Amino acid sequence: MDLRQLRTFREIAEAGSLSRAADRLRIAQPALSRQIRLLEAEAGLALFTRHGRGMDLTEAGRELLARVAGPMRQLERAVVEVRALAGTVAGQVALGMMPTVAAVLAGPLARRVAARHPEVSLRVVEGYTGHLVEWLQRGATDATLLYGPATDFHLPVEPLFAEPLVLVGPPGSGLRAEVPVTLADAARHPLVLPSRPHGLRAIVEAAAGRARLALSLRHEADSFLVLKDLVECGLGFAILPRSAIRREEAEGRLLVAPIHRPVVRRQVVLARPPDRSPGRATRAVLDLLLEEVRARAHDGAWQVSTEGR
Known part of the structure; x- marks a missing residue:
């Protein structure tokens, strides 16, 4: 088993067909087929099922992809980092975020990265x-934002x-x-969570548990966009960070009221992998992330933590 076979395996898995993977890699299909056959022979199991529309991973294929995707990415990133030692900061950085944080930070952070480090892909x-924790531990991401407190995790946080x-x-x-x-008043509304x-x-x-309150749950929505749409359509109320709905509030599409007695807060922390140091590109992106967080705190919505700095 070699890195070329694993790279071919990953590309076919992502592309869903041999022809599309061949186009991406600019390698003839027979050569890719041979590498997959060798990899399957070494694994002792079929990694793909073939059909008229392309190729799908078998259970063994999905397990292999989950185990090798992170380490392969780290190896490829290591080569890029070494090449960049004498030049500009370059490479790809994968940063995990919760949807309500991404709605606020992703765009502005990407613009900062593009302006300061154009050779870095975020x-x-x-x-x-x-x-997010699993992806960080597997090496699929270089750092991630998580809900705190920091003591909840066995990670550098x-x-x-x-x-x-x-x-x-x-x-x-x-x-x-x-x-x-009050939180009691909020809990009595039909909620979308x-x-x-x-x-x-x-x-x-x-x-709610600490206050011994029962929530009136009406709908569930894991997509942040769907959750906002359900509230805007009048199907319920949500409990959200205000920063994530600033645009809808300004346009009058959503209304807000602060919650007190008690105040309900979310804490957001930055977690890094426990077993590897960040490369130059990752350090550069995280520095810009901290800049953006401080900038977002100027409107008073966020309380920036100085712990550990």
Whole structure:
């Protein structure tokens, strides 16, 4: 088994067909077929099922891809980092984010990276906390944002910021940004929340549990866009970070009210892999991330953590 076979395997898995992978790699299809046959012979199992529309991974193929994708990416990145030692910062950096954070940070961070380090390619990977931790440990991402507190993880973790959550309702709901509601009042509204693997759901349920409140759950939506649409259509209320819905609030499509007694906050932390140091490109992106977080704190919505800095 060699790196060329694994690279071919990964490309075919991502492309879904031998012909598309051949076009991407600019290698003749027979040569790719031979590499896959050799890899399957060494594995002792079929890695793909072939059909008229292309090729799909078998269970063994999916397991192999999950195990080799991260290490392969780290090897490829290492070569890029070594080549760049004498020149500009270059390479691909994969950064994990929760959807409500990505909605605020992804675009501005990508613009900062493009302006300061044009040879760096930023890939933002959205997911739940459990997925984000797994991808970081496997090497699929170089760093990730997670919901804190930092003590919840056995990873190198740095606190970033905290932000209060607000009750979000449709136009005509009567919510006002200058009139707080209690958590008990918020819990009585028909709520639209993410499902339980989502970090925001855990934060809201933990706050309600401490206050001995039952939530009136109406709908669940794991997609942040769908969740906002359900609220805007009048199908329920949400509990969200205000920074993630600034545009909809400004346009009058969503109304907000602060939550107090008690205030419900989310903490966001930055986690790094436990077994490898960040390369130059990753360090450069994380420096720009901290700049963007500080810039976003100027409006008073975020409380930037200085712990560990």
